Amino acid sequence: MTYQEVFVLFWDQVKESIHEGRFAKLTMAKTIGKPNLKNIFVRPVYSEDGFKVLVKLRYASKETEDEEKELTMEDAFEVLKSHLKTSFSTVLLFTTTKDVTFKINKKGAGSITENLPTFHNVIQAKTDF
Template structure:
């Protein structure tokens, strides 16, 4: 299955974890090459009337300031997709019930694996946007 299709299935697990209130964090990792962009982190922002995520781009060099954006879950999906296979080869979903890892191998095939949860509580991020 092409990695793009598998990422859509992976994202369904992200959406489900958000609906269930178990979403703790999402991390894009395993950089390809030697980019300045080190990681992308996505954390939940739960509020009474809507759900958003804080997307943080962390850079290698101290000269480049980290970027933060508050996005809807659908906007985050659109934002993250171009980084797949160009900047990062894995995406880790941390929930309070399980960890789900999406990986792209060198041939462009995707895979999803599940493990025991790393997080047991959902932690609200501190945003510079507040």
């Protein structure tokens, strides 16, 4: 399976955790090379408009201001997908029942592993919009 196909399976777990109210956080990590973009964080936002996420792009240089956007899950998926294998090789899903890690190895193959949960409660992102 290509890493793109494995990422779709990983994303199914993300959507399932949201549907079941277990989604705590998602982080893109393990940068490739030395990009200015250091991390991407995704936190839940429950609003009157339904479920959205706060996507935060954190930059390494102090000159570049971090960006925050409130997005739908579909839009967040496109943002994350665009940074796979170009900027990041790992995506971590934190839920209240398990942590799920998606990785792309040096040969371009994707894998999914599961571990015990880091978070036991869902903490909603604070937005200033």
